[in-house]
Amino acid sequence: MTSVKPVLRLDGIVKTFPGVRALDGVSFSVMPGEVHALMGENGAGKSTLMKVLGGVHQPDSGAIHIGEEVVAIADPLEAKAKGIVFIHQELSLAEELSVAENIYLGELPRKSFGRVDWGKLAAETDAILKRLNVRFDANDRVGDLSIANQQMVEIARALTVEAKAVIFDEPTASLTDAEKVVLFDVIADLKAIGVGIIYISHRMEEIFRITDRISILRDGRYQGTVATAETTEEDVTRMMIGRNLDLSRNASHHEMGEVALEVRGLSCGDLFRDVSFEVRRGEVVGFYGLVGAGRTEIAETLFGLRVPSAGQIFLDGEEVRIQSPADAIAHGVSLVPEDRKGQGLVLGMNCRDNMTLPQVDEMKTGPFVAEGAEIAIFDEYRERLDIRTPSWRQKAGNLSGGNQQKIVIGKWLSMNPRVLIVDEPTRGIDVGSKSEIHKLLRALAAQGYAVMVISSEMPEVLHVSDRIVAMYSGRIIRSFSSEEVTEDSLIQAISGLGGDQAA
Amino acid sequence: MATITRRQVGDALAQQGILIAFAVFMVAFTLANPRFLEVDNVFSVVRSSAILGIMALGVTFVVISGNLDLSVGSMMSFSTIVVLDLHDQIGPLLAIPAMFAMTLCLGALIGFLVGYLRLNSLIVTLGMLSAIHGLTLTYSGGQNMDIADKEGTWFGVFGQGFALGIPVPILIFVALAALLGLVLARTPFGRKVYAVGGNSAAATFSGIRRGRTVFVCYLLSAACVATAGLIQASRSLGSQNTVGQGLELEVLAAVILGGASLMGGSGTIFKTVIGVLILGFIQNGLLLIGLPFYVQFVVTWIIIILAVWLDIAAKRGRLWSPIA
Structure with a gap:
């Protein structure tokens, strides 16, 4: 890994809002083919950091490197153009349109006179869906799909641009166990083709199952990055909250009333x-x-x-x-x-x-x-x-x-x-x-x-x-x-x- | 933190844009015609803005509750015609409460449809704009309305009178603005209006009766319209039956100019008063620099669109954005 250059590197990112220092010098990097967990309590700065990456907020200082290049991300379209793709917790799909139309929304293949090339659209969509190994069709209406499958459509959309880094924000929040397995397979595939992945979740079990490294934020400050294989849930928790958790079962016995x-x-x-x-x-x-x-x-x-x-x-x-x-x-x-x-x-x-x-x-x-x-x-x-x-x-x-x-x-x-x-x-x-x-x-x-x-x-x-x-x-x-x-x-x-x- | 970034300048522009634009207008008008800022002219602007302003006070409640009211213009024609007609039939002392009662009934109908039946306020009030216009024409038989004995009535006091050297319409406007400003900012009802407009589900989950709150907003709006109609009727002691036509848009423009969001949940009475004055001064200024009065209609619309744009820009935090 040492000679490989990171796909994405954050260097001393600072972002302040009136009265709050939301991000205070956050630095970490994501390697190609790495699943990098970003963890922290709510309010630790994860969302703000993602908004900086997505061009929603501009950092007060610090630099974002994509590959060799220092970039400024002015807005979400630019983030996408630079190969940073978000898979959000709240999905942003047009429910009335088909899977294929959603995947290529805004970039539908054209024939002469601006007509949509439906044949090409179907073929390209099928190729992507096959890669994702999903059980729905290019022509299905997105509103009819389960949440998990809608998420797959978002991922498929990410695959149409040359994604360098894909950011998953609490992707399993509304998935069943079986659906999670499919999602993790897809993440493994992305990893295999050298995409860098930032994985945000509160669920330890998932983090330890699929990530390579974990970066931790607390109160807007970067706490460090650890290799997942060399750490424990307890250590990570301690880094996140700076204190031990009380995980005991309820054992209090006070008097019950009426x-x-x-x-x-x-x-x-x-x-x-x-x-x-x-x-x-x-x-x-x-x-x-x-x-x-x-x-x-x-x-x-x-x-x-x-x-x-x-x-x-x-x-x-x-x-x-x-x-x-x-x-x-x-x-x-x-x-x-x-x-x-x-x-x-x-x-x-x-x-x-x-x-x-x-x-x-x-x-x-x-x-x-x-x-x-x-x-x-x-x-x-x-x-x-x-x-x-x-x-x-x-x-x-x-x-x-x-x-x-x-x-x-x-x-x-x-x-x-x-x-x-x-x-x-x-x-x-x-x-x-x-x-x-x-x-x-x-x-x-x-x-x-x-x-x-x-x-x-x-x-x-x-x-x-x-x-x-x-x-x-x-x-x-x-x-x-x-x-x-x-x-x-x-x-x-x-x-x-x-x-x-x-x- | 110490240096001012381009972004912060942009934010300030987006947030204070209306006031800055207003200042530019004022300076330009004064340079073009020094009469613009004379006391007489300022008084005349406020006086002619009073009717619009009073209607805007009520509509502010409706807009903050997350709804629209496009019926206020034709409702004002209705109030004016009704009170003029009843004046000669049952005398001013009875005509005024009777007109208020009839106008409030219209407000209650809208409030029922939008508040309790949860119909879309744009559709309901757009329909009522037309329906009330028809009602007014039916009531008046298509005729304009005039008081028979214009010399012998005290009815002109609301539109033409002075108290303490100040025109009565201005006094009514100021008094109502103060009263409704307190209602909105300080009473439990005002708080509920903000809550319903800000997040209607959360308001419901806090035990607030959304329907009732919206209903009362439309009643308040109708009461303001009735007051405006009273002043209008009293000012000329006679009226065309289309006197309020088009006012609904000017009222909405004033409210939005003041900074109330069309999404609901924000805005204040004070800001609406500022919006009313901005609109009044700009329209007056256009006349003083010698433009024909119908240019107002175009300019009013340009101002509305500018205001809506800046409102959205302030939320997005930038003047232009490729995504919503």
Whole structure:
């Protein structure tokens, strides 16, 4: 490797935003045929660095080398022209167009009079699809493909330009295990033809499976690069967060209180059927199951976003009808939604206003919002939840994922809810903030809150729950106490009892 | 950090472009015609901007909530014609509240369609522009409306009167701007308008009733239109039934000039007032340098497009970008 020149080299990249030094002298290089992991907590600077590479942001200082050449990347088109290709977490495809049209969008092969050369288009697309070894057709409508296959279309698009470096940003976030295997094969192929790959992920297991080297960022500063074969998960984690993680299973045993929420025979069309459970004060009940098992839909029904077709809901023993989120909030049911940016926060609004939004009607001096009281609430929860932001004036969109999630949690805690429902509490949040959020959920239970946690991550469910409810295909299959649950029994339950009809 | 990069200059241009352009206009007009900045002329600009300005105050709420209101021009014609007609039939004291009630009904209808039924506001208000125009013509039988006894009524006070030496329309505009500015910036309702426009899903997930919030925005807009119609009717004590035609675009121009985003979630009453004044001064300036009044229509559109461009440029952080 020593005589080989890197395809991409970053040298002392610095980028500052008002009040934040987002990147502080980041340097590393990617060799041809190397899979190079980029790791760091949320807010460590990965996204900013990628935006610099993609021409979205210009660095304040430092140089980007592609091959021998120092380049300035003015905008995303230029990045692509220089052979830097991004495979984003959020896909950017035209759903109504065919696979072939998407791959060659803007560069369709032409015949005379500007007519599209469909024959050539199909032939070239087929060649690429064959290389990727996928099971869909050049003429398929992209909107009909699975997320995994749509990702393949994006990768195919990358192969049409002479890609020097391909950047994968959390590519496996919405893939099944089988789809991941296909993705990793494709990455191996890219590697074989000498493309440099930057692989961004929070998932250690993947990093150790497919990458050659790992570069780590913390607080915008480059922490070093290590060879994957010569390091351990623990070392990498330590470099990322600078402290050891508490990975133990939930073992706290405090007194449980009264039943705060009881659900009897609740159904909502085909989404979930005949669901019954209860949540006590001081208890965290984890809902575990595959995507589509009906967990989020239960939460949405309890929060008044869906109308149940049958069943009863009791709060503190009293039956309630919840027909809107406003009803739910009035009854003390609160929901931290799965989609933090889309549903949890108004990103353009400041942190304080976001936090007090549900109770803004109650916080008044005369006809006006009592801003002093709002700031007091914000300061209280900033301290309690350790929200890191210079001021309440900061727009919520400028915070890292972990801090954003704490704003949403604070929003509900400040209203002293009877039941707190948290859907995917740590989705897209880095390791360090994750364990903080877990501790927070445990602490809330210890303080006597009734907490319902929905999660797709088994370690998370095991770690925070006093009881675990396993769901499969809209039904509750089994409820486990934290002492009796085992990984095997849980997996069996969420794949439908015997496991013979596993999805 | 210490040196100013070209990029930062570009950002500043993109963000402050309107104010800079405005300053250039003002200097140019003053050089062309020194009368431009005289007290009399400034007063006359503000006075003639008052009707547009009052309508823009209401539309600001609608735009921040993430919607549009293209019906305000024809709704203003409606208010004007109705109040003039009722003046002679039931007297001004009853005519004014009756006209307000009828205009608010129109606002409520739009608010219901856009807020509760969640129909697209562009389609609804474009349709209402035409429908209300038809309603006005039906009501008036296609005739222009005049008050019979122009000498014997006190009704002219809203459009022609003075208090403390200041024209009443200006006082109404300033008072409403102050009131609605407080409502938007300081009350829970104002906060909800920003939330609904900024991220309607997140607002819903925070228990805010989106439909009701949008509904109230359209009611406010209709109330402002009714006030504008009252001043218009009172100013001339008679009116054509197309008096508000085209105002919807000028109003929207003023709101956007002020910097409210058409995507919703941003803008302030103060900025809208600035936008109204910019538009008023530029139109007045064009007249003073001797251009015919219809040049305004072209210039207004150029200004709108410039404003929209700069708004987007400020978001992208650069004046021109190959991608959206």
